[in-house]
Structures are given as C-alpha cells and as structure tokens.
Amino acid sequence: xxxxxxxxxxxxxxxxxxxxxxxxxxxxxxxxxxxxxxxxxxxxxxxxxxxxxxxxxxxxxxxxxxxxxxxxxxxxxxxxxxxxxxxxxxxxxxxxxxxxxxxxxxxxxxxxxxxxxxxxxxxxxxxxxxxxxxxxxxxxxxxxxxxxxxxxxxxxxxxxxxxxxxxxxxxxxxxxxxxxxxxxxxxxxxxxxxxxxxxxxxxxxxxxxxxxxxxxxxxxxxxxxxxxxxxxxxxxxxxxxxxxxxxxxxxxxxxxxxxxxxxxxxxxxxxxxxxxxxxxxxxxxxxxxxxxxxxxxxxxxxxxxxxxxxxxxxxxxxxxxxxxxxxxxxxxxxxxxxxxxxxxxxxxxxxxxxxxxxxxxxxxxxxxxxxxxxxxxxxxxxxxxxxxxxxxxxxxxxxxxxxxxxxxxxxxxxxxxxxxxxxxxxxxxxxxxxxxxxxxxxxxxxxxxxxxxxxxxxxxxxxxxxxxxxxxxxxxxxxxxxxxxxxxxxxxxxxxxxxxxxxxxxxxxxxxxxxxxxxxxxxxxxxxxxxxxxxxxxxxxxxxxxxxxxxxxxxxxxxxxxxxxxxxxxxxxxxxxxxxxxxxxxxxxxxxxxxxxxxxxxxxxxxxxxxxxxxxxxxxxxxxxxxxxxxxxxxxxxxxxxxxxxxxxxxxxxxxxxxxxxxxxxxxxxxxxxxxxxxxxxxxxx
Numbered sequence: 001x002x003x004x005x006x007x008x009x010x011x012x013x014x015x016x017x018x019x020x021x022x023x024x025x026x027x028x029x030x031x032x033x034x035x036x037x038x039x040x041x042x043x044x045x046x047x048x049x050x051x052x053x054x055x056x057x058x059x060x061x062x063x064x065x066x067x068x069x070x071x072x073x074x075x076x077x078x079x080x081x082x083x084x085x086x087x088x089x090x091x092x093x094x095x096x097x098x099x100x101x102x103x104x105x106x107x108x109x110x111x112x113x114x115x116x117x118x119x120x121x122x123x124x125x126x127x128x129x130x131x132x133x134x135x136x137x138x139x140x141x142x143x144x145x146x147x148x149x150x151x152x153x154x155x156x157x158x159x160x161x162x163x164x165x166x167x168x169x170x171x172x173x174x175x176x177x178x179x180x181x182x183x184x185x186x187x188x189x190x191x192x193x194x195x196x197x198x199x200x201x202x203x204x205x206x207x208x209x210x211x212x213x214x215x216x217x218x219x220x221x222x223x224x225x226x227x228x229x230x231x232x233x234x235x236x237x238x239x240x241x242x243x244x245x246x247x248x249x250x251x252x253x254x255x256x257x258x259x260x261x262x263x264x265x266x267x268x269x270x271x272x273x274x275x276x277x278x279x280x281x282x283x284x285x286x287x288x289x290x291x292x293x294x295x296x297x298x299x300x301x302x303x304x305x306x307x308x309x310x311x312x313x314x315x316x317x318x319x320x321x322x323x324x325x326x327x328x329x330x331x332x333x334x335x336x337x338x339x340x341x342x343x344x345x346x347x348x349x350x351x352x353x354x355x356x357x358x359x360x361x362x363x364x365x366x367x368x369x370x371x372x373x374x375x376x377x378x379x380x381x382x383x384x385x386x387x388x389x390x391x392x393x394x395x396x397x398x399x400x401x402x403x404x405x406x407x408x409x410x411x412x413x414x415x416x417x418x419x420x421x422x423x424x425x426x427x428x429x430x431x432x433x434x435x436x437x438x439x440x441x442x443x444x445x446x447x448x449x450x451x452x453x454x455x456x457x458x459x460x461x462x463x464x465x466x467x468x469x470x471x472x473x474x475x476x477x478x479x480x481x482x483x484x485x486x487x488x489x490x491x492x493x494x495x496x497x498x499x500x501x502x503x504x505x506x507x508x509x510x511x512x513x514x515x516x517x518x519x520x521x522x523x524x525x526x527x528x529x530x531x532x533x534x535x536x537x538x539x540x541x542x543x544x545x546x547x548x549x550x551x552x553x554x555x556x557x558x559x560x561x562x563x564x565x566x567x568x569x570x571x572x573x574x575x576x577x578x579x580x581x582x583x584x585x586x587x588x589x590x591x592x593x594x595x596x597x598x599x600x601x602x603x604x605x606x607x608x609x610x611x612x613x614x615x616x617x618x619x620x621x622x623x624x625x626x627x628x629x630x631x632x633x634x635x636x637x638x639x640x641x642x643x644x645x646x647x648x649x650x651x652x653x654x655x656x657x658x659x660x661x662x663x664x665x666x667x668x669x670x671x672x673x674x675x676x677x678x679x680x681x682x683x684x685x686x
Contacts, residue, residue: 068090527582
C-alpha cells in the first residue's frame, strides 16, 4: 500500500481502510475504501468543516471492528488553540456506520457548514490489484430527499451504496451536508449509516447478514466476548507470549468469514486486504494451526470445501473431479468470467490437505459423524491425487495450468513467478512437482487409511492406501535427495531433474512424515543452520542461493506460518530443541509487530538488524500468520491427541518461563496443560 498511516477495521469479508483522519481518497491502485464481497463500495469519504479538511490529533483502533478518530479543523500548525473538536467513531459489521460528533469549546456560538464528500468507483478488488481503471458498466449517483444512492450496473449485475443520516442533511450527487448552530460548550451528533447491496447476475441478493445499525456494535461485542470466552486461556510468564496469543485470538475472530451458502457458520478468510475470501489451502492450514483452540472452524471449512469440490473437467477454472478449490470470489470480474475464481481450482495442495484436516479434526474432536458424512468427498480427493494430479505418470503430484490466460502458474503455496529455481538461478518449465506436495499426498494416504479402517469399514481400501503410501515414500526418498547438499530438492522439472536449492519446504516434509528417519537429523540441522535460520525464523530460500533475497517474496523472506509447520514437523521427528528454537524466534519477532505477525518479514540475520524488517506489502492480519502462535504453543507444549486422550510433552525455549494453557477442548472434554522452560544464565545468576 502506498500510505503507511492507514487505519483498518474489518468484520469477515467487509473492511474499511482509511487515512488516520478517517478520510478515504482511493486511487485505482490502492486498496483503500469500504470493501465487501470483493467490491469497493466507497472510494471517497472526505469530511470538511467550513470548507477545511481536518487534522488528526489521535486515533484509537478500539476493536478489530471499530475505530475512533479525534480531529480538529485546519492544518497541523493551526490547531494549537482550536475551538472545535471533531470525533469520528465508526463500526463495520456487514455494513458501515459512523457517528460524527462536533464539540464547540468556544465561549461564543458558532455556525458551521459540515460536508461529507462521498463517492464510489465500485472497483473489483482484482481491478484494484491489477490497476485497471476502465469500468465496463454504468456508475450512477442519485440524490434523494433522505438518502444518497451510489450505484453500478452492468447488465443485471448491480452494486449499490445507500447513505442515510439521523440528522437532516442536504444530499447531492457528490455527497451530503449539514448547516448547524452550536452554542458555547454544545455538541452535535449525527449517526451516518452506509448500507451495501449486491445483486448477482441472476438477480440473486448476495447481501451478507446485515445487522440493524443500532445493534451492530452490541452484537459484535457480544460475539467477540463469547469467542474469547470459549477459547482456551493462556497464562505465561513471558508477557509477549500472552499478548501475542490474545492478539491472534482476536484477529482470528476478525477474519471469520461466513460463505453465502452456510447460513452464518464461519471459516477463516485468508488475509487483508487482498484475500478476504475463501481460500482452500489457507483456510485448511489455518484450521490445522488453531484446532486445539477453535475446532469449530474446521468442521465449517471441511463442509464448505466438500460442497464445492470439483465435479468435472473445466480448463477455464482448472477444475477436475475431486479437486478442492483454491479461491472463491464474488466480484464483477469473477461474475463475467474475466477471472476464473467462481470458484477457481488451480492449487495442487488443497486436495491432499483436505484429507489431512479431516483426519486431524476427528482425532481431536471425535466427530465420527463428519468423517462418515464426507467419505465420498474424501475418496474423491484421494482419487484426484492418483488419477488427475500425476501429469507425468511417475507417481507424483504435478501441476500445470490449463487456463493459460488468467490461471495461476505456480500452484503450490510459494506461488510467485520466480519462487522455484535451480541452483544456478534458472527457472524450470512445466509441469512442476514441488517436494511438499508429495509429503502431503503421503500423509493424506496414511491418514485416510485410518479413516477407512476405523470408520468406513473398508480394510481393503486401507491396506491399498498404506501400500501406495509406502511406495511413494520409498520412491520419493530415492528421487528427491540431493546428495552433495544432504537435503531434499525443492522440486522436480518435467524431465525429472531436481531443483537442487535449499529451501524451507523441507520442513513441511518432516511434518508430513515422508522423510526417511535416517535423513531427518540432517534435515533438522539445515533448518536451524545459518543458511536457513536467521535468528528470527527459517527463510523460504537459503542464504547463498543465486535467487536468495531477504526481501524476495518467496526467495528469502520469513513466513511465520511456514515456520509453525516446520516446528510441528521437527517435533514429529523428535527434534524438540530445534522446534523450540524456531518458536522462540518467531514469538520474539511478534513483539515488534505488536503481537500481530504479518504474512512475511525480511530474512536478514538477527545480529545485523536487531529487529525483524517489515516486508512492504505483507497482508496483515493474515489467517495463517494469526494461527502461527497457536500452533507454536501446541508444539512447545507437545500437545497431541493419543487414543482418545490429550498427550502433553513440553519442551519450552530456554528462559521462556511457565506457560499454562487452560480448558483445551477435545474429545476428552476440556483439560489443562502446563510447562516451564529451563532457566537461562541470567536467571540462574539471579
């Protein structure tokens, strides 16, 4: 984003990004404004008093869904002896509500002309991201006696913004105004309501569940209190751990997204500003991270992804039978098939991860009914791995987009154009097979074998899956091992040649269980060695590789979510000390982001920068970064479901002190877990 002094509030897929004065003056390329359902419903929202813009004294982002701005008229040099103050208090909760308060501190009465310029370009979020200015439909503005109606129409695709006020206002096509008289020490308050309306191509009303504006804040406050009360409590001697958990819990509440077909049930949206919608991979991985803390998100995610599972071959959407979607959008470009996201299936990892989540969810919750309910979809996902993902015919998951115009080129989590390379820096051709995809496929088959044997009453299928998994593991350890580096290749090219760079992906292999135990120690050493580990976390690409760049999106930055799964993988293979080292670095970095871990941050060595360097365009909050502290708590405490009980095997970083996680939900009811870290030298001396 171009501006650094932006204030963000959100509620699911509806969010507002403004200046620190509360004003919005969006450009075609900036994600500022009021957005909902992938459309910008306000691109201009500028307040003036007697023709003057206002200056911010301070602002409070009170909760994720509300903010308050304290302002005075005039430029910064003119407000030393201000006689007026202005307070803008706004809430977003499906729609947008702003309370405007003006206070007269003068000993004399004043007459004021207060105006709000309002407008909308109704830009699709993809048009903002791609800096597309031209709109193909008609933008209109209609001033009515009691409201301002802003709208966009393209065929029967319609979006409208309707603005009303509790105080009488004069509406025109560009905004609305008030003429007010204030006696000394008098205040004036107006309640401004902004409603968003959306009709799809078939005339279907796509409005989210809007609350009446009087009950918006009350409902949001109640929902947040209930969300926090139902989650486990974390007490920690290290205050930043406790603060980070609390921030993550609240951010996760903010990112809950209710798909139109689920009637209020929620799953995590991927991240603000670009990804406030359903993503297969992101939602699944976030659910895995937060399963000990918010298990209900998993059942919703599994059901909605199952309901939208691929059923046919569609090159435009990269859809296959059994494939789990990548992304679902509701904006103009998706509606008119200028983008394939309605939904789009171009990801190679969400399908095996769907099976992984179903099994892990059952282990924690004992929800056998859901396992039986989704048997058909789970079998279809496993069939996709074998029947449609093996594009080369050698038993691995490969990907290559069929939609060569608007489909994704890289269909793994490192989806930027230059994220996969050989040691000499060259980029491979297509199709491509990344190493973690094979790990996910292995894990999916092992887990599905358990489901088939225990719940689907199909031992023959279970034996088949276990046999296939064993063959995959043997084949993978033969084909992907880089002998001269003693690590696994990042990927294979179409000819089967390895992309022989050292990357963070090897940590996902540990998590999946596909790593030969004889090679696990060497993999662990790489993950906490100086080429990959910066002191803050594991880099996406190792220092010394040709394409390494500490602020390259997938070529040297540190992704908190990536590190959380690496730590989980290290614990799986018994490397508790190394897992604790990674957890300690990421949680220490969180302090510098006020407890809100961003999508990614710079991979510079810790001794060089002394603080983690921000990545300039990182999403924040982002779902799987929000889930990271919760998974790190799980790995540090060694929380694992085992035969209907919760196992606890803690290994905390040195100097971490005591951690308590209370009321952990699961098939066992609710239990508590405690751990104490070893003392560091300073603590011993004291």
